[in-house]
Amino acid sequence: xxxxxxxxxxxxxxxxxxxxxxxxxxxxxxxxxxxxxxxxxxxxxxxxxxxxxxxxxxxxxxxxxxxxxxxxxxxxxxxxxxxxxxxxxxxxxxxxxxxxxxxxxxxxxxxxxxxxxxxxxxxxxxxxxxxxxxxxxxxxxxxxxxxxxxxxxxxxxxxxxxxxxxxxxxxxxxxxxxxxxxxxxxxxxxxxxxxxxxxxxxxxxxxxxxxxxxxxxxxxxxxxxxxxxxxxxxxxxxxxxxxxxxxxxxxxxx
Amino acid sequence: xxxxxxxxxxxxxxxxxxxxxxxxxxxxxxxxxxxxxxxxxxxxxxxxxxxxxxxxxxxxxxxxxxxxxxxxxxxxxxxxxxxxxxxxxxxxxxxxxxxxxxxxxxxxxxxxxxxxxxxxxxxxxxxxxxxxxxxxxxxxxxxxxxxxxxxxxxxxxxxxxxxxxxxxxxxxxxxxxxxxxxxxxxxxxxxxxxxxxxxxxxxxxxxxxxxxxxxxxxxxxxxxxxxxxxxxxxxxxxxxxxxxxxxxxxxxxxxxxxxxxxxxxxxxxxxxxxxxxxxxxxxxxxxxxxxxxxxxxxxxxxxxxxxxxxxxxxxxxxxxxxxxxxxxxxxxxxxxxxxxxxxxxxxxxxxxxxxxxxxxxxxxxxxxxxxxxxxxxxxxxxxxxxxxxxxxxxxxxxxxxxxxxxxxxxxxxxxxxxxxxxxxxxxxxxxxxx
Numbered sequence: 016x017x018x019x020x021x022x023x024x025x026x027x028x029x030x031x032x033x034x035x036x037x038x039x040x041x042x043x044x045x046x047x048x049x050x051x052x053x054x055x056x057x058x059x060x061x062x063x064x065x066x067x068x069x070x071x072x073x074x075x076x077x078x079x080x081x082x083x084x085x086x087x088x089x090x091x092x093x094x095x096x097x098x099x100x101x102x103x104x105x106x107x108x109x110x111x112x113x114x115x116x117x118x119x120x121x122x123x124x125x126x127x128x129x130x131x132x133x134x135x136x137x138x139x140x141x142x143x144x145x146x147x148x149x150x151x152x153x154x155x156x157x158x159x160x161x162x163x164x165x166x167x168x169x170x171x172x173x174x175x176x177x178x179x180x181x182x183x184x185x186x187x188x189x190x191x192x193x194x195x196x197x198x199x200x201x202x203x204x205x206x207x208x209x210x211x212x213x214x215x216x217x218x219x220x221x222x223x224x225x226x227x228x229x230x231x232x233x234x235x236x237x238x239x240x241x242x243x244x245x246x247x248x249x250x251x252x253x254x255x256x257x258x259x260x261x262x263x264x265x266x267x268x269x
Numbered sequence: 270x271x272x273x274x275x276x277x278x279x280x281x282x283x284x285x286x287x288x289x290x291x292x293x294x295x296x297x298x299x300x301x302x303x304x305x306x307x308x309x310x311x312x313x314x315x316x317x318x319x320x321x322x323x324x325x326x327x328x329x330x331x332x333x334x335x336x337x338x339x340x341x342x343x344x345x346x347x348x349x350x351x352x353x354x355x356x357x358x359x360x361x362x363x364x365x366x367x368x369x370x371x372x373x374x375x376x377x378x379x380x381x382x383x384x385x386x387x388x389x390x391x392x393x394x395x396x397x398x399x400x401x402x403x404x405x406x407x408x409x410x411x412x413x414x415x416x417x418x419x420x421x422x423x424x425x426x427x428x429x430x431x432x433x434x435x436x437x438x439x440x441x442x443x444x445x446x447x448x449x450x451x452x453x454x455x456x457x458x459x460x461x462x463x464x465x466x467x468x469x470x471x472x473x474x475x476x477x478x479x480x481x482x483x484x485x486x487x488x489x490x491x492x493x494x495x496x497x498x499x500x501x502x503x504x505x506x507x508x509x510x511x512x513x514x515x516x517x518x519x520x521x522x523x524x525x526x527x528x529x530x531x532x533x534x535x536x537x538x539x540x541x542x543x544x545x546x547x548x549x550x551x552x553x554x555x556x557x558x559x560x561x562x563x564x565x566x567x568x569x570x571x572x573x574x575x576x577x578x579x580x581x582x583x584x585x586x587x588x589x590x591x592x593x594x595x596x597x598x599x600x601x602x603x604x605x606x607x608x609x610x611x612x613x614x615x616x617x618x619x620x621x622x623x624x625x626x627x628x629x630x631x632x633x634x635x636x637x638x639x640x641x642x643x644x645x646x647x648x649x650x651x652x653x654x655x656x657x658x659x660x661x662x663x664x665x666x667x668x669x670x671x672x673x674x675x676x677x678x679x680x681x682x683x684x685x686x687x688x689x690x691x692x693x694x695x696x697x698x699x700x701x702x703x
Contacts, residue, residue, distance in 0.1 A: 123444040125446065174444050175445065200449060
């Protein structure tokens with residue numbers, strides 16, 4: 016009988032510490048807000064892609080964003096054979112430019128950026144609270160970090176490549192530590208770790224913006240395939256007005 | 270005229286050395302041409318068999334559905350009505366089935382591959398699938414859910430055997446990843462190059478992966494008793510479907526996966542039906558047939574020119590040798606015209622007989638090569654011939670064309686020497702007689 020009361024007390028205590036729906040939404044919104052820049056963004060990215068049984072590939076790319084207008088652009092600069100290739104997102108359409116043919120192709124949110132296991136969303140502004148509904152799963156210890164664990168399900172009518180996410184958010188900083196992405200049938204597809212975050216002052220936001228310095232992505236379907244993204248030289252100053260156009264990408268690809 | 274043939278035939282026997290040399294040359298050329306044309310026909314037959322087993326009916330009712338102006342899904346809705354219409358428009362059809370188009374990744378423990386997959390109903394498609402040669406497992410096990418049929422080359426790449434579990438990953442039409450774990454229920458023998466682009470899943474599984482409704486599919490496939498009626502049936506289906514109130518896409522003889530960009534760029538939404546035939550679905554491979562036809566044509570011209578020159582040369586020699594004979598014939602009253610005809614009939618008999626012998630030998634060699642089931646080890650050649658074994662197929666019309674081409678070419682080559690023979694003066698011709 017005593018054990019029964021202990022269990023009841025434990026459950027009550029656990030429930031006491033469980034996050035409410037509103038608190039969960041607030042934390043997810045905080046995760047977004049910490050990363051939200053509300054202005055222009057430039058960074059230099061190194062993307063190392065390793066496929067099982069193959070030599071690793073290293074790409075260098077410049078990422079440009081204008082978050083207020085939902086514009087996004089990646090321009091590959093290295094290696095030589097990939098230099099000039101680019102992605103441009105205008106409104107809801109993601110376009111890929113191939114300089115060897117001079118052709119633009121429309122791509123989906125599932126597009127593997129530069130053939131790696133990274134997606135457009137890995138480089139773009141966080142929109143978790145807009146795209147997903149979160150449920151608090153409990154607290155977990157992730158290494159030295161105390162983390163909230165959430166399950167996020169894609170909202171109706173919103174097109175996201177992975178409709179279910181599991182998220183581990185650092186209790187102290189409210190930054191993401193780990194992210195698992197699941198298919199519609201709930202199969203684990205990718206696991207990403209965010210070991211390093213940097214803080215940068217944003218003139219447009221007039222406060223600090225948190226940016227992941229490193230993202231380690233593990234392919235859970237094809238075990239052994241990994242992608243590491245290093246984000247360097249972040250600049251949050253205003254970019255020229257006419258940059259986010261196909262003509263601009265083409266001019267840089269010559 | 271019969272007398273000319275008798276004289277011509279006797280003359281050929283009399284000058285048997287010349288006749289044998291030239292006849293052998295014509296026979297060799299004919300054998301070569303027959304084998305080449307049989308290889309071309311073999312490729313064409315393999316292509317049709319592969320196309321109609323793996324991807325397509327003889328005529329297809331397919332199309333695209335666009336939820337927004339920039340999207341394009343190879344899906345047709347109102348399936349029951351379309352199938353009913355197909356049966357009404359083509360009552361002579363042997364089978365009418367529907368398949369769901371899929372494209373995704375098959376992932377095993379060892380490897381993965383991106384491949385088009387077709388959702389099928391094995392019970393309904395039993396007569397079509399009989400052309401698949403099972404290497405391991407049982408095709409009918411695909412009637413249960415969570416099964417997969419792959420080809421030997423794919424099994425080798427994925428390093429899987431029957432009973433192994435693999436994951437199929439496909440994006441839904443809303444661009445979400447979806448996956449399903451399936452078991453390999455059968456491994457079938459490769460059907461040349463085309464089978465690299467095909468695998469089969471249970472129709473319901475693909476519908477589940479794509480989140481499609483029961484009344485949606487990828488294509489209604491119409492199989493005909495005689496594939497030579499494809500063009501007429503296609504036109505009948507086109508007008509019948511249009512009359513039934515469906516919007517039609519303009520004819521574009523390309524496989525559906527080549528039309529995505531074009532359709533996505535068009536401004537319409539909803540459904541448009543596309544009527545295609547088996548050749549459209551493998552049109553990207555038609556260059557092989559074209560290349561073979563061009564090569565055959567070029568080779569034919571070169572060989573026939575050489576043979577004709579040889580024939581002309583032989584006739585020149587013959588005329589020189591037979592000047593006395595010509596003089597005698599002219600002296601006993603043979604007209605110039607008759608002499609020309611005689612000298613044309615001779616090579617005609619020679620080339621006709623040689624071509625017939627060449628065709629018979631060529632056909633026997635082709636049958637022998639087919640019976641030997643020669644396995645093509647070289648992968649590039651396999652790609653080119655679209656088959657894992659050397660397959661030669663005989664086309665009656667091609668035989669007739671070969672016969673007419675060779676006999677005409679060689680006979681025409683005899684006109685100038687014959688005309689020169691006819692011009693010889695009887696006195697001069699007689700004077701050469703010792």
